[in-house]
Amino acid sequence: DGGITQSPKYLFRKEGQNVTLSCEQNLNHDAMYWYRQDPGQGLRLIYYSQIVNDFQKGDIAEGYSVSREKKESFPLTVTSAQKNPTAFYLCASSFTDLSGELFFGEGSRLTVL
Amino acid sequence: DQQVKQNSPSLSVQEGRISILNCDYTNSMFDYFLWYKKYPAEGPTFLISISSIKDKNEDGRFTVFLNKSAKHLSLHIVPSQPGDSAVYFCASVGSNFGNEKLTFGTGTRLTIIP
Numbered sequence: 001d002g003g004i005t006q007s008p009k010y011l012f013r014k015e016g017q018n019v020t021l022s023c024e025q026n027l028n029h030d031a032m033y034w035y036r037q038d039p040g041q042g043l044r045l046i047y048y049s050q051i052v053n054d055f056q057k058g059d060i061a062e063g064y065s066v067s068r069e070k071k072e073s074f075p076l077t078v079t080s081a082q083k084n085p086t087a088f089y090l091c092a093s094s095f096t097d098l099s100g101e102l103f104f105g106e107g108s109r110l111t112v113l
Numbered sequence: 114d115q116q117v118k119q120n121s122p123s124l125s126v127q128e129g130r131i132s133i134l135n136c137d138y139t140n141s142m143f144d145y146f147l148w149y150k151k152y153p154a155e156g157p158t159f160l161i162s163i164s165s166i167k168d169k170n171e172d173g174r175f176t177v178f179l180n181k182s183a184k185h186l187s188l189h190i191v192p193s194q195p196g197d198s199a200v201y202f203c204a205s206v207g208s209n210f211g212n213e214k215l216t217f218g219t220g221t222r223l224t225i226i227p
Binding site: 004006009031033040041042043044045048050056058090092094096098099100101102103104105106107 | 115117122145147154155156157158159162202204206208210211212213215216217218219220
């Protein structure tokens with residue numbers, strides 16, 4: 001089945017630790033995205049990548065880092081510099097033409113203790 | 114400064130009746146609009162879209178209406194079914210931009226009452 005897979009689904013982290021969220025897609029999409037969802041807010045873009053070995057900051061990139069070494073994979077690292085990391089993180093992918101149709105993973109809920 | 118607003122956090126509708134979800138936008142550059150549906154513990158899925166050259170787009174039980182002068186769009190679901198219970202996000206973008214410029218609303222939780 002084609003799709004986009006995020007792991008882990010739930011993650012707990014102590015303050016001061018970095019954590020990496022995995023995102024893999026087999027839809028042959030060139031573009032991949034990371035969003036953050038907080039209660040009462042819309043999805044906010046953290047980082048995106050339209051091609052392998054290239055990525056761009058979104059609206060709230062501070063305290064996060066990404067890599068795009070393979071077309072299928074776009075991991076997100078939440079670093080200790082992120083002031084408020086507890087959130088629901090969504091990875092998505094799409095073709096690069098403007099269709100607005102993003103395919104989302106099931107999300108990863110990160111809780112910082 | 115929210116450029117896409119969904120002012121109703123929640124909505125309850127009787128099964129079989131019409132559900133109307135509303136969305137307002139402020140950015141005049143937006144000319145392409147979408148609705149996404151999200152079930153708990155799942156990612157959003159694309160539902161329906163509309164371009165500003167149209168004022169209505171229909172797909173089965175789902176119809177999106179666009180009022181450009183009022184900067185307002187709405188999603189109508191007729192008839193509403195229990196499986197429609199979900200959070201609905203509207204999203205907007207300017208067609209001169211890429212998908213990364215999609216701006217999402219805060220979502221409306223729709224509950225269909227059997």
